[in-house]
Amino acid sequence: MSFNYKKITIKVGSNVLTKSDGTLNVARMEHLVDQIALLHQKGVEVILVSSGAVAAGRSEMKLNRKLDTVSSRQLWSAIGQVKMINQYAAFFNKHGITCAQVLTTKDNFGDRNHYLNMKNCFTTLLENRVVPVVNENDTISVTELMFTDNDELSGLIASMQNSEALIILSNIDGIYDGDPKLPESQIIEEINLKDRDWMKNILTQKSGFGRGGMLTKSSIARKTAKDGIAVHIANGLRDHILTDILSKDREVKHTWFKAGKRKSSNVKKWIAYSHSFAKGELVINQGAKDALNSAKATSLLPIGVTEVKGLFKRGDIVKIIDEQGRLVGWGKSQYSADKVKAEGESLKQKPVVHYDYLYLSED
Known part of the structure; x- marks a missing residue:
């Protein structure tokens, strides 16, 4: 057999x-x-x-x-x-x-x-x-x-x-x-x-x-x-x-x-199954959403984040949603919750969620 x-x-x-x-x-x-x-x-x-x-x-x-x-x-x-x-x-x-x-x-x-x-x-x-x-x-x-x-x-x-x-x-x-x-x-x-x-x-x-x-x-x-x-x-x-x-x-x-x-x-496979472990949420604008869903591999920059919800530390999994509350994906945050907004005002921005640690929802 x-x-x-x-x-x-x-x-x-x-x-x-x-x-x-x-x-x-x-x-x-x-x-x-x-x-x-x-x-x-x-x-x-x-x-x-x-x-x-x-x-x-x-x-x-x-x-x-x-x-x-x-x-x-x-x-x-x-x-x-x-x-x-x-x-x-x-x-x-x-x-x-x-x-x-x-x-x-x-x-x-x-x-x-x-x-x-x-x-x-x-x-x-x-x-x-x-x-x-x-x-x-x-x-x-x-x-x-x-x-x-x-x-x-x-x-x-x-x-x-x-x-x-x-x-x-x-x-x-x-x-x-x-x-x-x-x-x-x-x-x-x-x-x-x-x-x-x-x-x-x-x-x-x-x-x-x-x-x-x-x-x-x-x-x-x-x-x-x-x-x-x-x-x-x-x-x-x-x-x-x-x-x-x-x-x-x-x-x-x-x-x-x-x-x-x-x-x-x-x-990415780990992150794909980590939605229930998310410690917070990042609300992103339409420009950031379009960039993430484009054919080009793109990281999420702090400037695209309009609101930060919850308390999370660097390295925690966060949920990414658009301004209408629709799911975009999940990712591993490079910053703690209190530092995301401050980084958004920086001239040289580093990703809040790098592409390598980003999983986009397909639903």
């Missing part, structure tokens, strides 16, 4: 690994590992982003008194991370494969040095034929600083590691052209970057035990595909789903986002 990709990131959601009673589905975990082991043995590098720690913790311990949502999540995830990684390690060991646990938080992606350290960690693990098992560290995250879902985390990691594909496993077969509960609804099997019609059919409700939903998945999928990484959204409850999707010889119904042109700059 041969496969389409040599380097992939797989995200498996809570709805795949959690049984109806809210406890961990160990049998589904084992089947997932069996598939990853086959890929690994065929030379495919795999990063696994796995939910399920809360379910694992819930399986181990029942609360003797009611806790608030954050406290109960911290308790169950702290207990569950141990059980989950031990379970993964046991299953991988059956195949002679070593796995490693990587816990991360949103803050780790907002700082460039932390980001590069994490990238180096993944590279070292993969070079040594170790399968990284990644999850958000719910034990220390607080609500406003958490990822929307592990979908968001998996997109960041796929981009950071230059994966050829991101596989998102959920509890439905993909994106439908209507309500999945209606018999007339059909799976949209292929989505190109320029396609827009499918967006109106995305349901906004969340499902089951996950924090996200199909709206989150489709948004991450589109951004990741723009980055040159193919994205497959499929049903993780189907047996052999991974090997069937990735095999050159088999077909299974699911949604495939076709990859766009791969971005060459790792810094």
Whole structure:
């Protein structure tokens, strides 16, 4: 059996690994590992982003008194991370494969040095034929600083590691052209970057035990595909789903986002996924907006900034908007918030956002 990709990131959601009673589905975990082991043995590098720690913790311990949502999540995830990684390690060991646990938080992606350290960690693990098992560290995250879902985390990691594909496993077969509960609804099997019609059919409700939903998945999928990484959204409850999707010889119904042109700059890729880390906003005039969107590579000069919002330091990510409030892009600021206006009055202006650290929105 041969496969389409040599380097992939797989995200498996809570709805795949959690049984109806809210406890961990160990049998589904084992089947997932069996598939990853086959890929690994065929030379495919795999990063696994796995939910399920809360379910694992819930399986181990029942609360003797009611806790608030954050406290109960911290308790169950702290207990569950141990059980989950031990379970993964046991299953991988059956195949002679070593796995490693990587816990991360949103803050780790907002700082460039932390980001590069994490990238180096993944590279070292993969070079040594170790399968990284990644999850958000719910034990220390607080609500406003958490990822929307592990979908968001998996997109960041796929981009950071230059994966050829991101596989998102959920509890439905993909994106439908209507309500999945209606018999007339059909799976949209292929989505190109320029396609827009499918967006109106995305349901906004969340499902089951996950924090996200199909709206989150489709948004991450589109951004990741723009980055040159193919994205497959499929049903993780189907047996052999991974090997069937990735095999050159088999077909299974699911949604495939076709990859766009791969971005060459790792810094720009980091900034592309850093919108939720923005510490402030730069409002720019029409002249600056036209210059940035022209065919010529252009940096943002302080003179083009009409307003500075928020408090940020040199090196922080900032959001760039026009005077009508429309998104232009994101960038890494060369100045702190209080110095941008002062630099705008200087005769020899240096960019507030250099082109090398600028990502323009394509929407």
